[in-house]
Amino acid sequence: MHELSITESLLNTASDYARKNKAKKVIVLNLVIGELSGIIDESIQFYWEMISENSICEKSILHFDKRKAIMKCMACNNEFELAGELSPCPSCSSMDLRFLSGNEFLLESIEIEK
Amino acid sequence: MANTKIQIVENILSANDRIAEENLEFLNARNILSVNIMASPGAGKTSVILQTIKSLSPEIKIAVIEGDTAPVTIDADKVSKLGIPVTQINTGGNCHLDAMMVRKGLQSLELKQTDLVIIENVGNLVCPASFKLGTHISLVIASVPEGDDKPYKYPGIYRGIDCLILNKIDLLPYIEFNQDYFRKGIEVLNPGIPVFPVSCTTREGFDAWISWLRKKIQGK
Numbered sequence: 001m002h003e004l005s006i007t008e009s010l011l012n013t014a015s016d017y018a019r020k021n022k023a024k025k026v027i028v029l030n031l032v033i034g035e036l037s038g039i040i041d042e043s044i045q046f047y048w049e050m051i052s053e054n055s056i057c058e059k060s061i062l063h064f065d066k067r068k069a070i071m072k073c074m075a076c077n078n079e080f081e082l083a084g085e086l087s088p089c090p091s092c093s094s095m096d097l098r099f100l101s102g103n104e105f106l107l108e109s110i111e112i113e114k
Numbered sequence: 115m116a117n118t119k120i121q122i123v124e125n126i127l128s129a130n131d132r133i134a135e136e137n138l139e140f141l142n143a144r145n146i147l148s149v150n151i152m153a154s155p156g157a158g159k160t161s162v163i164l165q166t167i168k169s170l171s172p173e174i175k176i177a178v179i180e181g182d183t184a185p186v187t188i189d190a191d192k193v194s195k196l197g198i199p200v201t202q203i204n205t206g207g208n209c210h211l212d213a214m215m216v217r218k219g220l221q222s223l224e225l226k227q228t229d230l231v232i233i234e235n236v237g238n239l240v241c242p243a244s245f246k247l248g249t250h251i252s253l254v255i256a257s258v259p260e261g262d263d264k265p266y267k268y269p270g271i272y273r274g275i276d277c278l279i280l281n282k283i284d285l286l287p288y289i290e291f292n293q294d295y296f297r298k299g300i301e302v303l304n305p306g307i308p309v310f311p312v313s314c315t316t317r318e319g320f321d322a323w324i325s326w327l328r329k330k331i332q333g334k
Contacts, residue, residue, distance in 0.1 A: 002241035002245070005245075006244070009126055009127055009129050013122070013128065021118070021120050027117050028117070037244075038244055039244070085266050085267065086265070086266045086269055086299060095298050096301075098302075099273075105125060106123055106124065106125055107122050107123075107125075108121070109119055109123075110119075112120060113117055113118075114118055
C-alpha cells in the first residue's frame with residue numbers, strides 16, 4: 001500500500017533530474033532495491049504506469065536491480081545470504097548476526113532523450 | 115538520437131527524508147523531544163501513551179499527534195480528556211504517517227513550553243518503517259498476544275528503532291510467548307536496543323520506561 005507514496009516520490013525525483021538536464025522525455029529509470037527494503041517492485045511498476053501518464057516519464061521503463069540480503073555471523077565471520085525469514089548462521093548456527101546489505105532503495109540513474 | 119544517461123544515486127524517499135530533517139530542526143529549535151510510536155493495531159499504542167502521560171504530566175508538558183486512517187477521534191478524545199493538546203492527522207486510508215503529515219501536525223499544535231511531542235503512527239508493522247518523520251526517538255510497541263515470532267516476520271520495522279516496549283506482560287501466564295526467542299530476534303535486528311516489558315493494566319515495568327524517557331527529555 002505504501003508503494004503509491006513511494007512511486008509518487010520516485011516520479012518527482014526523476015522528473016526533477018530530467019528537467020534539470022533539459023530532457024524531452026525519460027526513457028529508462030534504473031532502480032536498486034534490496035530484498036529487505038520492504039518495497040515490492042511489482043506494485044511500483046503497477047502504480048508507475050498509472051501516475052507517470054502525461055508526465056515527462058510517460059511510457060518509461062523501470063529497471064530493477066535487486067540486491068540480496070547478506071548477513072555476517074559475528075561468531076564465525078561467515079557471510080551468507082538470507083533466504084526468506086531471519087534464520088541462524090548456516091555454518092555454526094549462531095544467532096549473533098549483522099546485516100551487510102539488503103536495505104537499498106535507490107534511484108541510481110535515468111536515461112533521457114534530449 | 116542516443117539516450118543520455120544521468121547518474122543520480124538518490125534514496126527514492128529522499129524528499130520525505132528532507133522534510134523529516136526539517137521537522138527535527140523545528141523541534142530542536144524549540145527544545146522539544148519527539149517520539150514516533152509504531153505498532154500493529156491493538157498492541158496498545160494509545161494505552162501506553164495514556165499511561166506515559168499520567169506518569170509525566172503535568173511536570174513534563176506533553177502534546178500528542180494522532181495518526182489515523184479514518185476521521186475517527188476515539189484515540190484523540192482519550193488523550194484530550196487528560197487535558198493534553200492533541201491534533202489528529204487523518205491519512206485518508208493511507209497506511210502510514212509521512213514527514214509532511216507530521217509537519218502539518220506540528221504546525222497545528224500550540225507548542226510553547228512543550229517538552230515532549232508523542233506521535234502515534236498508524237497501526238501497521240510494515241509501511242511506517244520506510245518513512246522517517248524527523249523524531250528523536252522511534253519505537254515499536256510489541257505485545258504478548260501478537261506472538262514471539264514478530265521480529266522474524268516483520269524485520270523491517272525493528273531495524274531503525276531506538277527502543278522497544280513489550281506490552282501486555284500481565285498476559286504471559288496465559289499465552290505461549292517465548293521471551294528468549296523474541297529477544298534473540300530483536301537482538302539480531304537491532305543489537306543492544308533497550309527493551310521495556312510493561313503492562314498498562316498493572317503498570318508493571320512502567321518505571322523503567324518512564325525513567326529512560328525522562329533522561330532523554332532532560333538530555334535535550
